[in-house]
Amino acid sequence: MSRAVRFNEVGPPDVLRVVDVDVPRPGKGQVRIRVKAIGLNRAESMFRSGQYLEQPKFPAGLGYEAAGEIDEVGEGVEGFSVGDAVSVVPAFSMNEYGLYGELVLAPAYAVVKHPANLSFIEAAASWMMYLTAYGALIDIAKLSAGDAVLIPAASSSVGIAAIQIAKMVGATPIALTRRSAKRAQLLQLGAVHVIATEEQDLVAEALRITGGHGARVVFDPVGGPTLAKLAAATARLGTIFQYGALSPEPTPLPLFELLAKLLTIRGYVLFEVTGDPARLNAGKRFVVDGLGEGALKPIVAKTFPLDDIVAAHRYLESNEQVGKIVVTV
Structure with missing residues (x-):
């Protein structure tokens, strides 16, 4: 069992709950990640409140961005090994994958070995x-x-x-x-x-x-x-x-x-970009190069522990921050 964020109705941040879930082994084309940090995005608060491009399917998870270490590699996945430090690119539906959790599945095509000069917090704050x-x-x-x-x-x-x-x-x-x-x-x-x-x-x-x-x-x-x-x-x-x-x-x-x-x-x-493999790969290269050279430097406004996910979403919606909000796991 692993802790993850779930919600059963659309609404304000208070609908979010940290619950125990059973995370299966990764299937074909998937990896399982032991999460260290989660980047929060406005899209997730809109998804939670029913105002996003798609409606949540309950019980719903959420989360587009996370960074951590590969826990297990599924069939057909190449280029990743257990223990690799990775981060996840938003390139999927939150009704299929949700990254607010301690242990999560992600599609391998959306996973990147980020530059070694980044902390997990910075890596989780980068891709969206x-x-x-x-x-x-x-x-x-x-x-x-x-x-x-x-x-x-x-x-x-x-x-x-x-x-x-x-x-x-x-x-x-x-x-x-x-x-x-x-x-x-x-x-x-x-x-x-x-x-x-x-x-x-x-x-x-x-x-x-x-x-x-x-x-x-x-x-x-x-x-x-x-x-x-x-x-x-x-x-x-x-x-x-x-x-x-x-x-x-x-x-x-x-x-x-x-x-x-x-x-x-x-x-x-x-x-539009992440749904096209060639454009996604070009974008990954551009961002990895910029991060590696230091031309792109993630700015983190504030961090919250996973148990304070409700407070983190309230702060996300306050518009007080300058930069990214990150949840640590």
Whole structure:
């Protein structure tokens, strides 16, 4: 028996329970991992509350990211041995695999031997944020030196990853945050410019920073009425990636800006990349190289023990953190 997190109804963090479960031996194409650390993601709180891309099947587990050691290798799996230090890439349904637990199964294609310079906590904090940002900015937009990218919700783990990836390829990351309290920290984390959107004119500042041209790429997890301002701050022929819907308000289409500047507004989720083996492998290489070189450095806001999973999810939803929340096992 092993301890794991389960829930039997959608709802607030309080529906989560730590229970004893029987974890089977790994099947064909699977590995079993003795978990050391778990990375928390907004997608998991949405899954728990019934607001995600898929509905949970009860009793439900959850969790996309974990790091630990290989406990057993299933049939047909090559390249892994018992005791290997590994981390897991979000590339599966949480109705099939859930990584909130002491001992978990994972599909071998989603498992990576992370660089030796990473702690288990850092490794558990890496894959969702870096691959999400990589997929939009590098795989699709081909971000490069000289490009400017607007990054709303920049203090989130994915926002910080986008800042680091933009810097890694020589682009200019422009961090957006509601108030200036996080300005100094965002600059320290690599943002070249910071716009406090409740205190400054988003469009005027973005145009000033970019010499009147606007940003070629916008990487937005929020949506809502601010999309109109983002479109006004986007360059002609630019692309707006909408990868989340954190705003509870409707998201009107900025039709005038769309037509006048020939913009692309495109939906994007991580699984567009992780669901394609060739693109997933390219993403793994990019992130492993960046982590190994130190150009990508996971920022951990706070850690919680597994028994405090409810408190960890409450903190996840508080929006107080700068960086990743990790649960230790």
